Amino acid sequence: ETGVTQTPRHLVMGMTNKKSLKCEQHLGHNAMYWYKQSAKKPLELMFVYNFKEQTENNSVPSRFSPECPNSSHLFLHLHTLQPEDSALYLCASSHYAGTGELFFGEGSRLTVL
Amino acid sequence: KQEVTQIPAALSVPEGENLVLNCSFTDSAIYNLQWFRQDPGKGLTSLLLIQSSQREQTSGRLNASLDKSSGRSTLYIAASQPGDSATYLCAVGDMRFGAGTRLTVKP
Numbered sequence: 339e340t341g342v343t344q345t346p347r348h349l350v351m352g353m354t355n356k357k358s359l360k361c362e363q364h365l366g367h368n369a370m371y372w373y374k375q376s377a378k379k380p381l382e383l384m385f386v387y388n389f390k391e392q393t394e395n396n397s398v399p400s401r402f403s404p405e406c407p408n409s410s411h412l413f414l415h416l417h418t419l420q421p422e423d424s425a426l427y428l429c430a431s432s433h434y435a436g437t438g439e440l441f442f443g444e445g446s447r448l449t450v451l
Numbered sequence: 452k453q454e455v456t457q458i459p460a461a462l463s464v465p466e467g468e469n470l471v472l473n474c475s476f477t478d479s480a481i482y483n484l485q486w487f488r489q490d491p492g493k494g495l496t497s498l499l500l501i502q503s504s505q506r507e508q509t510s511g512r513l514n515a516s517l518d519k520s521s522g523r524s525t526l527y528i529a530a531s532q533p534g535d536s537a538t539y540l541c542a543v544g545d546m547r548f549g550a551g552t553r554l555t556v557k558p
Contacts, residue, residue, distance in 0.1 A: 340497075344494075371545060378550075380548045380550045386545070394546075428494055430495075430545075436482060436544055436545055436546075437483070439483075439497055439500045440485060440497065440542065441497060442496070442497075444494040445492075445493070447492070
């Protein structure tokens, strides 16, 4: 148990669906992250939030829409996805963006049909 | 742009061997470097964090070193066990990850 919880663990959706991934951290951290892990590719940073403010958007397509209502919760809203978006989506947190130890959740395995 | 490389991509060793995993990075201006372990289909588990001012960190059978001037970090695993089988990743800061080394320890 890392203190970072992601739901759902598995998600199958069609290209026209709208779904959301949720992440919650119980570590008192101020920064939260979304990463994408595709087969045979290094982990890719998608978004960073520091004190609820987005500080990094790594050229992510607009069909991925993050939301950070407070320092403990992070969402990734998904709409009109493509099959190539199928991947493991990992959430992480740290004390402050760019400076601290990263703690990861177990990930949400997304399959887009 | 920071590039992170891990060699080898895969490693298979018999139980009990000491082994070294390598991580190299192109920009020495780093804040920290972190080593992780990832089991299949799971998230990343933090193993060791080395701040830029440090040269090494130790936890149990694991020892990680950092040489910023040469752009290298190594993860040393002593007396390997089958339970150490996993993919090991290094990360420079929170932005750049290596592709990982898949380790198999055979009984």
